[in-house]
Amino acid sequence: MTSTFLQFLFSGLTLGAIYALAGLGFSIIYNASHVINFAQGEFLMIGAMATVSLVGLGLPLELAIPLAVAIAAAVGVALARFAVVPAGDASVVTVIIITIGASILLRGVAQVVWDKEFHALPAFSGTVPISVLGATMLPQSLWVMGVSLAAILALGWFFGRTMAGKAMLAVSYSRLGAQLVGVPIRRVLLTSFALSAGLGAIGGIVVAPITFTSYEAGVMLGLKGFSAAVLGGLGNGLGAVLGGLVVGIAEAMSAGYLSSAYKDATAFVIILVVLFFLPNGLLGHKGSERV
Amino acid sequence: MKAYGSGLRTTLGAGALALALVLHPTAPDAAEPPIKIGAVLSVTGGASFLGDPEKKVLELFVDRINKDGGVKGRKLQLTVYDDGGAADKAASFTKRLIDSDGVDIIIGGTTTATTMAAVPLAEKAEIPFISLAGAVVIVEPVKKWVFKTPHTDRLAAEKVFADVKKRGLSKVALISEDAGFGKSGHDQSVLVAKDFGIEIVADEVYSPKDSDVTAQLTRLRNAPGVQAVFNFGFGQGPAIVTRNYQQLGITLPLYQSHGVASKEYIKLAGPASEGVRLPASGLVIADQLPAADPQKAVVTTFKKTYEDTYRMEASAFAGHAYDGLLIALAAIDRAGGTDKVKVRDEIEKTANFVGTGGVVTMSAKDHMGLTPDAFHMVEVRKGDWALLD
Amino acid sequence: MTSDVHASAAPARRGGLARALLRPRTGGLGLLALVIALLPLALPNAYAYDVAINAGLNAIVCVGLNLLIGYAGQISLGHAAFFGLGAYASGILTTRYGWPAPGALAAGAVLVGVLAFAVARPVLRLKGHYLAMATLGLGVIISIVLNTESWITGGPDGLMLDDLTVLGWTLAGDHTWYGIVGVTLLLTVWLALNLIDSPVGRALRALHGTEIGAQVVGVDTAHYKVLAFVVSAVIAAVAGSLFAHYAGMITPGKAGFMKSVELVTMVVFGGMASTFGAIVGAVSLTVLPQLLVAFEDYESIVLGLIMIGTMVFMRRGLFVTLLDLAKSWRRS
Structure with a gap:
């Protein structure tokens, strides 16, 4: 009984950590521009697919990963430079549609550059399950959780302690105000896309040994990541992780105790109920609306 | 608007061509109109690993046959549309093939849903249609103009249950994907289980893109009396099921469906796939078939041709497209032209056609023409298939 | 204060309806009618009709959705679910329970209307991306139910429908359907234009500007948001019913979620807060993929580039930007 519950919990933690990593990238771009980047899932896909193909070329994993992250970050900067910055003061919805276009474009490029097959990355620390009280978990799940934790700490430090991070937050509060005090808006945007693309790529690479990857993998990761980020409270890294864990555990418990067909629905019902009582997510600030 | 303009031009062009043929009834072979083959495939989207090889096969072999002079002196002209796995797009593109491109025969419908969207259109337009999808509903009840090349999910379930029975087991737990292929396979499994004296003791589902199914597998493991597990699905899902199965340390026999009969599955699932059994067509185990097997020559040649060109494994799905194309062309050859009624009749008369999926003999009552013998039971051993029967 | 505006709005609305018919802005409606009437001359075959009919159905949904997104400023990532519910209501009631098609269509519309009304208040309390999330969740839940309850919905392989029969007449064939969809589109546009031109529309626009501002001057913002949400959902349901009968499945x-995203994209692509912009968006994004088929493997690359390019260079949408250009060109 206990071991069954524990197994469901482990399953939920694994899923939750994956969603959390997918969700973190949303908060960075949101902080800099209030835009939901619908191409965020594609950054995860690019990271994983690039790693797969670099490893296929004979590179060791330790070298392939940083290269893949750099590729994804470059794609992020290019997206910001050629599609988001030129849109200037377009409405948030317009920029969101641009990111939808970008996600279609990136999937299209991926299927031409790579292929339409599924690919697996080797697990970082083997596949011997860790057993606790009769329930098991793969070492890779711990990697995913560890990387999520490291990412929140790094983001907390970035937004709280560094000039670039503070500038980003300033832009999110008031674009004009930030501009007046000399914050280079353009550079802030480029940095935010580079950061979230790089972080997304790391996430995509760490989860690939569990979920596999393909040119379409970003769709599911993007949707779950968005859910996690909104449930947790947009722009809040800790919130995204908490949101991811809630969604993941809800899915696993529902599959375990209720019905596997309705596990995703259960997760969304929980999100709706939470938003009903906390309209700004679990950890979101009650923002004052500009009049 | 441009599309309509060009459509109009093609129509006019075709009209002019028809007129030219009427004016010159003894036109030389070169002026013979091409045989138009249309295909609607899921080249992108969730089923792209099925549709993409199907498209590659059609392109490769149409090109080769044309180089060899075509069929009855007429060249083949192939039009492929990608429905992205969406049923309504498949319907639109089928209309396009029928009304705008004026094709003589349609191959495709990668998935059951896209096929079923196209079926009423083909029936209404009275145009021969060869589906590449799995479910029984495509050919049962028999539809006059609709045929299919892959084995049905029912055949797969029967093959698996026969093997379960042979092992002296009778209590099976099902875990299936809650999308088209898995759901249809699940329903057929439940239907035929009784015939083999098999009891379904647990029944779980997962979504095609789920990352972890240990919760569902834990429930299966806890089902009272369970002796074997049968997973119906394709793509990454079955590989995740297999890995989670090992992670949980479940030692019951695990069966997969023909949906994962490619090396890709073994590659994705890794060592966890050792000992997994599944029904597979001759193509999958081409090199292990005994030399006396009627399929040996066909599957070996097809495999070599495809793999030399594309440098990737020829999956069973690629084979389905090959079988569909060859059955169609053989029928056109026997019919002496592209008269749709005659071609349909000839497809129905297909007998002892040796394809990659098995030996096909169709009839007015059977528009697939495969028997359970078309499947071989295989087991994963040391990262490769081992032939069991 | 709220109730004051409310009380005076009702009679003004009725008068507004009659007057709007004679207004110059109905000229747009006339032009649309002309285009719909003349387009068949340029449609060479059944396939071209099929594209036109699908474009028309998408346009109907987008005109409704634009009331919510463009005028009320509320985003919905779940409208495909309302479309789907309408379609399934028609499919299930006609094939499994032998209902007449018009009754099933009406029942689907009422069902969706009631559902939308029931969820509107709590959902529309949310703002921006949280609202997007809630509507997305709602849509996903509905599509999971449709996928899972195969005993009534047919499951992932879908549900087949018979031809549409009204009072003993079987409505089939591309020309008939072109007519049905064309007339429905005109009616929808007429409804939308009148709604926009009424005090309701003014209140909605005030809402889009700033919700607090609107509240301060006494607009019952929640009431109007709910109205826009319910109207757009019902329009989507009707389009869904028509689609189900037309496609036969x-x-x-x-x-699903992807279809919802596609609908929002159409509205923004054509130009928010413009009924004709929504139509242009729906038509262009329905026809475009058909044209891009020629690019084969590069299809989605080209589609993505066109979407990005259009939104970067025509920030207010294809139709609205071109209209503005035409106006300023005429003035100079």
């Missing part, structure tokens, strides 16, 4: 994918 409906699959859960039509109610």
Whole structure:
């Protein structure tokens, strides 16, 4: 009984950590521009697919990963430079549609550059399950959780302690105000896309040994990541992780105790109920609306 | 608007061509109109690993046959549309093939849903249609103009249950994907289980893109009396099921469906796939078939041709497209032209056609023409298939 | 204060309806009618009709959705679910329970209307991306139910429908359907234009500007948001019913998240807060993929580039930007 519950919990933690990593990238771009980047899932896909193909070329994993992250970050900067910055003061919805276009474009490029097959990355620390009280978990799940934790700490430090991070937050509060005090808006945007693309790529690479990857993998990761980020409270890294864990555990418990067909629905019902009582997510600030 | 303009031009062009043929009834072979083959495939989207090889096969072999002079002196002209796995797009593109491109025969419908969207259109337009999808509903009840090349999910379930029975087991737990292929396979499994004296003791589902199914597998493991597990699905899902199965340390026999009969599955699932059994067509185990097997020559040649060109494994799905194309062309050859009624009749008369999926003999009552013998039971051993029967 | 505006709005609305018919802005409606009437001359075959009919159905949904997104400023990532519910209501009631088609269509519309009304208050309290999330969740839940309850919906493989029969007449064939969809589109546009031109529309626009501002001057913002939400949902349901009968089948994918995103994209692509912009968006994004087929493997690359390019260079949408250009060109 206990071991069954524990197994469901482990399953939920694994899923939750994956969603959390997918969700973190949303908060960075949101902080800099209030835009939901619908191409965020594609950054995860690019990271994983690039790693797969670099490893296929004979590179060791330790070298392939940083290269893949750099590729994804470059794609992020290019997206910001050629599609988001030129849109200037377009409405948030317009920029969101641009990111939808970008996600279609990136999937299209991926299927031409790579292929339409599924690919697996080797697990970082083997596949011997860790057993606790009769329930098991793969070492890779711990990697995913560890990387999520490291990412929140790094983001907390970035937004709280560094000039670039503070500038980003300033832009999110008031674009004009930030501009007046000399914050280079353009550079802030480029940095935010580079950061979230790089972080997304790391996430995509760490989860690939569990979920596999393909040119379409970003769709599911993007949707779950968005859910996690909104449930947790947009722009809040800790919130995204908490949101991811809630969604993941809800899915696993529902599959375990209720019905596997309705596990995703259960997760969304929980999100709706939470938003009903906390309209700004679990950890979101009650923002004052500009009049 | 441009599309309509060009459509109009093609129509006019075709009209002019028809007129030219009427004016010159003894036109030389070169002026013979091409045989138009249309295909609607899921080249992108969730089923792209099925549709993409199907498209590659059609392109490769149409090109080769044309180089060899075509069929009855007429060249083949192939039009492929990608429905992205969406049923309504498949319907639109089928209309396009029928009304705008004026094709003589349609191959495709990668998935059951896209096929079923196209079926009423083909029936209404009275145009021969060869589906590449799995479910029984495509050919049962028999539809006059609709045929299919892959084995049905029912055949797969029967093959698996026969093997379960042979092992002296009778209590099976099902875990299936809650999308088209898995759901249809699940329903057929439940239907035929009784015939083999098999009891379904647990029944779980997962979504095609789920990352972890240990919760569902834990429930299966806890089902009272369970002796074997049968997973119906394709793509990454079955590989995740297999890995989670090992992670949980479940030692019951695990069966997969023909949906994962490619090396890709073994590659994705890794060592966890050792000992997994599944029904597979001759193509999958081409090199292990005994030399006396009627399929040996066909599957070996097809495999070599495809793999030399594309440098990737020829999956069973690629084979389905090959079988569909060859059955169609053989029928056109026997019919002496592209008269749709005659071609349909000839497809129905297909007998002892040796394809990659098995030996096909169709009839007015059977528009697939495969028997359970078309499947071989295989087991994963040391990262490769081992032939069991 | 709220109730004051409310009380005076009702009679003004009725007068507004009659007057709007004679207004110059109805000229747009006339032009649309002309285009719909003349387009068949340029449609060479059944396939071209099929594209036109699908474009028309998408346009109907987008005109409704634009009331919510463009005028009320509220985003919905779940409208495909309303479309799907309408379609499934028609499919299930006609094939499994032998209902007449018009009754099933009306029942679907009422069902969706009631559902939308029931969820509107709590959901529309949310703002921006949280609202997007809630509507997305709602849509996903509905599409999961449609996918799972195969005993009644046919599951992932979908549900087949018979031809549409009204009072003993079987409505089939591309020309008939072109007519049905064309007339429905005109009616929808007429309804939308009148709604926009009424005090309701003014209140909605005030809402889009700033919700607090609107509240301060006494607009019952929640009431109008709910109205826009319910109207757009019902329009989507009707379009769904028509689609189901036209296509002869409906699959859960039509109610899914990707379809919802596509609908929002159409509205923004054509130009928010413009009824004709929504139509242009729906038509261009329905026809475009058909044209891009020629690019084969590069299809999605080209589609993505066109979407990005259009939104970067025509920030207010294809139609609205071109209209503004035409106006300023005429002035100079």
